[in-house]
Every structure is written in C-alpha cells, then in structure tokens.
Amino acid sequence: MDVGISILVWLVLSIVLVFMLLTGFAYTTLLERRVIARFQSRVGPNRAGPQGLLQPLADGVKLIFKEEIIPASADKVTFILAPLLAVIPAIVVFAVIPFGSSIELFGVKVPLTLAPNMNVGILYVLAITSVSVYGIVLAGWASNSKYSMLGGLRSSAQMISYELAMGLSLVALVVVAGTLDLNAIVEQQKQVWYFFLQPFGAIIFMITALAEVNRAPFDMPEAEQELTSGYNTEYSGMKFALFYMAEYIKMIVISALSVTFFFGGYREPLPLFLTQALPFLSVDHTPLLGPLYFGLKIIALLIVQVWVRATLPRFRYDRLMKFGWLVLLPISLAWVMITALVVLLRG
C-alpha cells in the first residue's frame, strides 16, 4: 500500500476512533443512569430531549461553565497533568483492539483496526492500562488533601494487586491461542468462543477488570460516603470531567477487551446453523456488520457492569486486598497450569 494512503487511513481511523469513544462515553453515562434508575424503581434523567438523549450534552455544557479551582497548597503542574495521564492511556489502548475485519473503501482495503496484527498486542494492552494508575495516584498526591491522598493510595494498591491476577488470566488464554495478536485471537473464535474454553480465565479477567477501573463493588478509592469521592475530591470543572471521562472510557475499554478475548470480538454472535442458512449475516460475507456486532456486545457487557453495581455492596478494604492476593492470584495460577496440562495432553 502507498505510504500516503496509509497515513490518510490511519488519520481517518484514529479520528473516527476518538469520536466514537467520546460519543460512547457520553452515552455510557446516560445508559448507566437510566439503567440503574430502573433497578432502583426510579425513572432517571428523561427531561433533556426525547428519553433524556440530550442529557450528556447538557452535563458537558454545564461543566464547561464551571469554575476550575486549584487548591492553594496543590502542586500545580502535577495537578493539571494528572487528569491528562488518566484519560490519554484509556483512549490509546483502543489502537490494538479490532472492531471489524477489513472493508473495501474506494478500492482500498481498510483494516478496521488502527494497528492491526500487532505481535505484542496483549502486552501492549497490559502496559498501557497500567499507565493510568499514575493519573490516579498523582491526582491524589498533587491535591495535597487528606481525602485525595487516601483515595489515591487505596486506588494504586488495589489496581496493582488485581493486575497480577489479570495478567495470569490472560496467560492461560495465550497458552490456548498461542499468539499475542488480538486479530488472530478473534479469528480463532470463529467456531467457539474462548469463554467456553476458558470459563475461569474469563470470569477472573472480568472481576479483575472491574477492580482495575475502580467500578463497584471495587469502588473503594472513590467511596463517596467515606472519602467524598477520593482522589478527585479537589477537582472541579473540566478537569473533573476528564477523570469522569477516563473512568467511563475505561469501562468501554474493558468491555471491548473482554469481548475480544472471550466473546468472539467482532464475529457474529449467532449459532453456526443460522449463518449457514443466512450467510449474509456473517462477518466474512458482510464485513460492515463487524463493528455493529462488536458494539452490541460491548453494550451488553456495559449493562452487566451496571447490573453488578446495582446488585453488590462495596467490599471492605482489607477483604478486597485479601481477595486479590489470597483467592484470585492462586486460582489464576492454578488455572494457567491446568490449561497448560490440558493443552499438553491433547497435543
């Protein structure tokens, strides 16, 4: 492919990606508020626009016109840098996640992944998601406030503890898949999802992913009732909005990763006989359906996350750390060895 065309394709794809993530973030907030309202027998925001569809826009405009307070005792440079460090990695992870196979556009074959067939895909994902810990711990430190400090410390300890089990649950997947390339992993799930081959791996991955993005029931760092929202206590206006954005984009990212690793990525979520009877529903036949299937699967997992938040109470901090180190870590280690043994015996 010509270099100029490549650069154009990358530019367009990354702009589309950022735009999709921003829209996705805005409507994930609305989705969460509406769904959790239903769980609690409320209606939720439904005044701005039809069914409250303009609510995210109203929230955004409101935050733009809010004052940006920087506490006098705060470390100013780090205080401004922290929300950037939280939000940028959340977006950049998406570069390796395939959201479709490839489509023909004006006679050019466009792969629907920003960086397709990257041979260190899973390592890249793990590395970049780890960087976002810095945003949170630096926000807690730079605010120079007790609540923020406690929130930042708790958060970093929790995130690094759960990262171990997350890494191990993916090792078991790699043993089966034999590659770190996300596109290849998706293509291998054509027949059967890895969720059915790796049920423990998938469940451990999803639990640790919830802890990694500080969602309920692992939302200790921002426990509203005890820490007045933890590491972002001192943040206001658009800097607060960036932390909010980072959290929701990370929710989308972990849903996208779970889908890619365990639920067949952009492949059709339909039984084989149906795609044989109606071949136009399969991604091989109509590549444009790939992003649609991918989006629907992500929305399903987002609703599961809201469901978990509506159902489970918050963990106590000591139990949370014990659960990570004494339950999830040994189980995932044992699961890696069991997977390896099964793969070895089956040849």
Place this chain on the structure above:
Amino acid sequence: MLESYIPIAMLFILATVLAVFIIVLGTIFGPRRKSFRKASPYESGMQPIGPGTRRMNVRYYLVAVLFILFDVEIIFFYPWAVNFRALGLFGFIEMLVFVGILLVGYIYVWKKGAFEWD
C-alpha cells in the same frame, strides 16, 4: 513491524490534543472568583489540621514491592505461553519448577503476614 507503531503515535497525539483542548475550554469559559476558603483543601467544612500528604501506612510500600516481584515473574510466563505447543512436555515441567519456586516465596510472604490488613 515497527510501522504499526505509527498509527499508535498518531492516536496518542490526537488524544493529547483532545484532552488539552478540554482543559483549555474549561479555563476560558469558567468564571474565576478566587477566595481564601475556596483555595483551601476540602475537609467537610472543618479547618484543615496539618499537611495534606502525611506519612502513609507501610503496608502500601509492601504491596508495591510484592507487586514488582510477582509482576516481573508473570511477564516471564508470556514468552513461555506463546511457545507452549512447541516446547511440549519439557516446557511444562520447566514451568512447574518455576511455579514451585514462585510458590515458596508466596507462602513465605503469606506466613509473614504481608496480606493481613487489620
């Protein structure tokens, strides 16, 4: 293969521009009415006593050190996992030895009470 990092760099620049733009947007349109009380750290309406960043519990350091130990060992799993089918029985036994050594350290740390948060 290095060329696949170019689009990542482009996405990184785009994300940075977007995030900086959002912060600038807030600074331009937000009001600026400074006051002493507003600039003091939030403590539920109380006067803050002492510095905000005080000494923290040593357990947090312990978790950080343990994380580095175990995380480095988990990174060793990845090349093994990718080549597992090629390595076969030999690779499996080698990894059993490795996990055995890992478990000795894990049980030692456990018995020392590093995972106890009271």
